[in-house]
Amino acid sequence: MxxxxxxxxxxxxxxxxxxxxxxxxxxxxxxxxxxxxxxxxxxxxxxxxxxxxxxxxxxxxxxxxxxxxxxxxxxxxLNLNQIWPMVIVGVGNLGQALIRYQGFARQGFEIVLALDINPKIIGTEIAGIVVQDVGLMESELKRSDIRIALLTVPANAAQSTADALVANGIKAILNYAPIILKLPEGVRVANIDPVLKLEHLTYYLS
Amino acid sequence: MxxxxxxxxxxxxxxxxxxxxxxxxxxxxxxxxxxxxxxxxxxxxxxxxxxxxxxxxxxxxxxxxxxxxxxxxxxxxLNLNQIWPMVIVGVGNLGQALIRYQGFARQGFEIVLALDINPKIIGTEIAGIVVQDVGLMESELKRSDIRIALLTVPANAAQSTADALVANGIKAILNYAPIILKLPEGVRVANIDPVLKLEHLTYYLS
DNA sequence: TAGATTGTTAATCGATTAACAATC
DNA sequence: TAGATTGTTAATCGATTAACAATC
Incomplete structure (x- = not known):
């Protein structure tokens, strides 16, 4: 293809x-x-x-x-003549900020599923989204057509979470964890790591 | 140089x-x-x-x-054998999440000054940082050696805020606003725009 | 028509990679 | 010493840019 x-x-x-x-x-x-x-x-x-x-x-x-x-x-x-539903895994500070971020929906990207492992976070509602138990990933993804995931879990959980997402049909991951994910061919990953960018900038600050 | x-x-x-x-x-x-x-x-x-x-x-x-x-x-x-103090301008959802993000300090980047224009946000404390009025930018930057800024203001305020930062000695900007900043030679900008990355990914999602 | 600007071919430039000598 | 792996030169590859024909 x-x-x-x-x-x-x-x-x-x-x-x-x-x-x-x-x-x-x-x-x-x-x-x-x-x-x-x-x-x-x-x-x-x-x-x-x-x-x-x-x-x-x-x-x-x-x-x-x-x-x-x-x-x-x-x-x-760019295949933007449609709404792209997305799942976010990891609803900490950053995850919450991304759920609230208006810029995604404005361009046709909609977070429709939020997953976390923390019992204190599961069940809370953020910008209209009720956070689900990450254990429900399989069943929730199965009955959806979500193909894009935002990955905002801690670094040490990122690889295993990414593997689980891919096993459940996710084809593209926007990775906010500061590690390099190893994923099968056909799955696209884009990394967002502000620290890498800062370290690039400081090279030029004499 | x-x-x-x-x-x-x-x-x-x-x-x-x-x-x-x-x-x-x-x-x-x-x-x-x-x-x-x-x-x-x-x-x-x-x-x-x-x-x-x-x-x-x-x-x-x-x-x-x-x-x-x-x-x-x-x-x-990469000039990482020092602590790099940073200012963040714009303490909305994303700004707050970045102030709380542990990954910066872990690599030697420390947010020491947070500025916002919203009276409801000014004076609040986030992770030990008290948010200051953006009107104090000049005086606060003057008595510091901050050279790196995180820009998390709304798109329509980003260019003017960036200009003000540069006028007050900022040499590197990590820009989270979804616009292309026009800045003088010698000022480095790195852009973090998740929507651009998503739009790049969707190209490959048939 | 004259002027402006696109779309494309060919040249240039710069980055990646292959090959291998150096050497631990 | 033999094997392994670096560091570097030269070749290749691919991206950018210059030049310009096409045409609105």
């Missing part, structure tokens, strides 16, 4: 273009040239055009890109 | 090596070959050796790398 010939690094830039185009649309813009978009997004115009050309021709020569049309196209390419 | 000749992509991998080496050390390992490290970190052994060789020779031919020594070396390269 899948799209074997498009570089992943190209795909990784599409959400950035989409974010910026949404911003421009909210500001009332209707058409934009690759040069103007380049200024906003900080990526060379020729690279933007090359990236888009992998998927087709979305612009009008001499004019630029119709913003609404390009947003539609990018959303379609 | 700075190190002009080492590719940024090489620098970006060093924190990953460090994280894995710390993990191995905790498990009682003392020496590791680039091949074994490669398996743990998911990066080819030859690339690990090449990356390290930009900074010197840290291994022993025929043996591998002394883990403690390599950790020390990487920490020194």
């Amino acid at each position: 899948a799209k074997p010939n498009i570089p992943d690094i190209v795909v990784s830039r599409l959400p950035l273009y989409l974010q910026t185009l949404n911003h421009l649309l909210r500001e009332g813009e209707e058409v934009i040239s690759s040069e103007e978009l380049s200024e906003q997004v900080g990526i060379p115009a020729v690279q933007i055009r090359k990236d888009l050309s992998y998927f087709g021709g979305f612009g009008v020569k001499g004019k630029g890109y119709d913003i609404i049309h390009l947003i539609d196209s990018l959303r379609s390419i | 700075a190190k002009p000749n080492i590719p940024d992509i090489v620098v970006s991998r060093l924190p990953l090596y460090l994280q894995t080496l710390n993990h191995l050390l905790r498990e009682g390992e003392e020496v590791i070959s680039s091949e074994e490290l490669s398996e743990q970190v998911g990066i080819p052994a030859v690339q690990i050796r090449k990356d390290l060789s930009y900074f010197g020779g840290f291994g022993v031919k025929g043996k591998g790398y002394d883990i403690i020594h390599l950790i020390d070396s990487l920490r020194s390269i």
Whole structure:
């Protein structure tokens, strides 16, 4: 399956273009040239055009890109014309903040299931979601079509939790635990570790 | 100033090596070959050796790398042999979660100043930090040596807040707002936007 | 039509990887 | 010494960029 010939690094830039185009649309813009978009997004115009050309021709020569049309196209390419239900495992400080975060739903990502192992947390309600026992993972995932998980458990529980998620049909994991997960082919992982980013930054702070 | 000749992509991998080496050390390992490290970190052994060789020779031919020594070396390269004080601006759900997050302090990053604009939040105490009025940014930063900021304000306040931070001596920003900041040369920005990562993942979910 | 801007081909640049000498 | 593994040079690979034809 899948799209074997498009570089992943190209795909990784599409959400950035989409974010910026949404911003421009909210500001009332209707058409934009690759040069103007380049200024906003900080990526060379020729690279933007090359990236888009992998998927087709979305612009009008001499004019630029119709913003609404390009947003539609990018959303379609990225499979964003649907609501993506998500499970979150680990409802500590970070998990709670993510459940409350409005930015997910705004872009079509909805946390519909929250799991934790702590009896004090199980049963509590956060932003309309009642936290379930992680022991119910199998039954809850079985009767859902959730394919994306947010992993916010402590580092020492992350690998085993990820394994359980994958065993129950999860295909993509946004991993907030500071470890490298080992998962089978076909499962996509994206890591969010602010400490790694900070350590990268400090290299440049003399 | 700075190190002009080492590719940024090489620098970006060093924190990953460090994280894995710390993990191995905790498990009682003392020496590791680039091949074994490669398996743990998911990066080819030859690339690990090449990356390290930009900074010197840290291994022993025929043996591998002394883990403690390599950790020390990487920490020194990344300027981690000090506590980095940080300011956080925006103490909403996410800001509060980050203030409570133990992972920063564990790696030598300490939030010492928290600022917000909301009168209901100003004055509250979170994990030992009393939230200050963002209007005090200038005076508070002036009498500190804080060079790193965590930016967790709403998107529409992010650019102006970042400008103010930079005007008061901040040199590195970990940006949690879903916008691209425009900042002067010499200020480093790292973006943490989970939505962009999710949109990248969904591309591969057929 | 003239001007502007896209989409694409070809060249360049830089990163990854293969090969292997050095050496513990 | 023989075996193992590093560190480095050179080759390869892939991504970025320059140039420009196409065309609105």
